[in-house]
Amino acid sequence: MADSTDTKTAVTLDDVRRASKVIEGAVVHTPFDRSRTLSHDLGADIWLKFENLQFTSSYKERGALVRLSALSEAERKRGVIAMSAGNHAQGVSYHAGRLGIPATIVMPEGTPAVKAENTKRWGARVILEGKTLEDAARFAHAYGKEHGLVFVHPFNDLLVIAGQGTVALEILADVPDLDVLLVPVGGGGLIAGMAVAAKALKPDIEIVGVEAALYPSVYNIIKGTQMPARGDTLAEGIAVANPGDVTCEIISRLVDDIVLVSETDLERATFALLMIEKTVVEGAGAAGLAAMMADRQRWKGRKVGLVLTGGNIDPRLLASVLTRELAREGRLSRLTIDIPDRPGELSRVSGVLGQAGANIIEVYHQRVFTDLPAKGTELNLVIETRDKSHLEGVLAQLEAKGYRVVVKAAQAG
Structure with a gap:
């Protein structure tokens, strides 16, 4: 493999093929299946690469294993260090444990306990240091240098990039006639590796990267914009403020476009994959589908491959995504009704709702913090309906009985 300073030939198809041999038998060749329902609903021929079915539920295993396998015997004995808040950490920890390589993982102080515990499970030593990923990275570099550890970068590494490119080899081996690959983009390792392999095998294939609108870091570099990269995004796996220089050079040469998706787009795509495909995908993994749902006309009639990059989503966050989307669809609604405070x-209100076919999920009265007269009370309800038209019918029946109803609508974006 060429030296990283010569980025024009930094990673080649042969490098990706060698990486494929390295991971064979140790990393899952995940399914690449057509989604009949999504294809029908979106008017495109949609194929899904289920990288959320890897052992650690993420494609990150690929690049981590390729990098670890290239260590010298002396480096293996000294060990490795990596910085990550999630998937890269688990990939390095798992495969280092398999290979008998001591691993230290630096994670930001606010990393959810479940992610730290999952990383420790495979034998890695976890150090919580720094308030941000950048702080953790600085500490990891300094600590690794002090202790003679090899730093395993999550994306800006030639071997890691080649390892991630094996996703494209598998996709095009399974379905060679794709028109488009839609790939989530954070630091750029996955799309860079996939672009190298895919463009060499099928030069006319279109490769489009997808970033969360809150973190348009690669978009800024490619498009020459200066939008801020900050905030809490559902797609935390691609929330990278500073992408790699090696990855961005490859992206600028081989990737056709970068698009941005909103938080609502990401939530809807995550919800759709669970409800339609019965597969759990984290926000970053749903980015490709989010791009299709946000701009249906662009992909209409085309054969599109999507990479479901990972499935490591916090259960409470997933529950929030599901309930918010149910609210957007009119299946969950919060009603405020002014009623007389009498037995x-x-x-009576419950009877009207029952006759209308609505189900009451939550109910509580508000007598103190309201501007209603002393003999009135504010009734707050969360109800379940079939869809928006059913909700409208329920509201009409309440109003027909003389009740004044205010609906708390779900936020659209």
Whole structure:
């Protein structure tokens, strides 16, 4: 493999093929299946690469294993160090454990405990240091240098890039006639490796990267814009403020476009994959589908490959995504109704809702913090309906009985 300073030939198809041999038998050749329902609904021929079915639920295993396998015997004995808040950490920890290589993982102080514990599970030593990923990275570099450890970069490494490129080899071996690959982009390792392999095998294939709108770092570099990269995004796996120089050079040469998706787009795509494909995908893994759902006309009639990059999403966050989307679809709604404060009034409201076919999920009264008269009360309900038209029918029946109803709508974006 060429030296990283010569980025024009930094990673080649042969490098990716060699990486494929390295990971054979140790990393899952994940399914690449057509989604009949999504294809029908979006008017395109949609194929899904289920990298969330890797042992650690992420494609990151590929590059981590290729990098670890290239260590000298002396380097293996000294060990490695990596910085990550999630998937890269687990990939390095798992395969280092398999290979008998001591591993130290530096994670930011605010990393959820479940991610730290999953990383420790495979034998890595976890150090919580720094308030941000950048702080953790600085500490990891300094600590690694002090202790003679090899730093395993999550994306800006030639061997890691080649390892991630094996995703494209598998995709095009399974379905050679794709028109487009839609790939989530954080630091750029995955799309850079995939672009090297895919463009060499099929020069006319279109490769489009997808970033969260809150972190348009590669978009800024490619498009010459200066949008800020900050905030809490559902797609935390691609929330990278400073992408790699090696990865961006490859992207600028081989990737056709970069698009941005909103948080609502990401939530809807995550919800759709769970409800339609019955597969759990983290926000970053849903980015490709989010791009298709946000701009359906662009992909209409085309054969599109999407990479579901990972499935490591916090259960509470997933529950929030699901309930928010149910609210957007009109299947969960919060109602505020002004009623007289007298016996039987709640029963009357419940009767109207029952006759209309609505299900009451939550109910509580508000008598103090309201501007209603002393003999009035504010009734707050969360109800379940089939869809928006059913909700409209329920509201009409309540209003027909003389109730004034205010609906708390779900946020659209």
